[in-house]
Amino acid sequence: MEFLLYLGYGLFSTNAESDVIIRNYYYTIIGEYWDKERKYLDENYTTISFPFDEISTESFENHFTWSFDELMGYLETWSATQHYIQKNNSNPLDIIREELKISWEKNDKKVTFPLLFRIGKLK
Template identity: 50%
Template sequence: MKDNFSKNSADYAAFRPEYPAAVYPYIFSFCNDKTAAWDCGTGNGQVAKVLAENFTTVVATDISANQIENAVTKDNLHYSIQPAEQTDFDAASFDLITVAQAIHWFDFEAFYAEVRRTSKKEGVLAVLGYGVFSMEGDTNAILQHFYKDIIGPYWDAERKYIDDNYTTIPFPFEDLNTRTFENTYSWSIEDLVGYLSTWSAVQHYKTKNGKDPVALLFDDLQKTWGPNPKKKANFPILLRIAKINQ
């Protein structure tokens, strides 16, 4: 698994979008029990914290110590630095395994073997993500140009799985029927810039060129922003769910 997020883990915790509240009870409705859950590639723990409010015990793993240092804490939430593909968890441990906006970085075959090993009989795997977002008004055209043409060459190859809305990830399980979710934010220009700064392609651009592409974009964003201090940002939610070890 690649680690593209340790350097800006504080920004990641501050600016990354959350998942809509309705997605969680929908996922939980597939679970037979709520005793134990594992959140893989937990990052700042944004999913793990919700799991901890609904499951007796939650473990959350990431390969980035910096991400975990900035993660949410709960009494029944236990973090460890481990790759999702090889953990020290006991077999048949979890009622639910989640991976949010991270599976495209994993070694699929090794990860799915670990899912099968650690899942209880009829445990649930929920793969979440958020697709390429859009903003209202003329600002969206500026952002699409930025995404595709300015930093497009700097995305890792795995980003294509996001562009394909996770429909092309290897998924060796029977998909359960899933609803469609989306999340809408009211963002200031500072919120938008903060989010863009968390993108791995932006970090790669900065490393290669010695300058921040988001800063170069700022004037164009201001010109299209208009009189209102906030604009709507819409994120399509990616979701695949399966029962494991049936």
């Protein structure tokens, strides 16, 4: 029997205060710089054509505890961050860096990534 698996991870969450800053960054500051295919992750892969016998799965998450430098390093890897830098010759993280650092330092520094799965049997 053959199977097909789509696997990815969605936008992470953390403490409520930092989430507001990060979501503003994600959607407003760099929103227009995401590749068009990013929408599939934002839609949890539910809009991708999937002509297979889908197998339902439970949901999974990855949990981490990050330093501020690890958080910023991760945000720096985002393709939209890099596209913004290339187009504007400035780093968009500079817009949120100080506010996010204050928020991060006074909260628990926990990060949760939703894992996205679609599994199906080939017909």
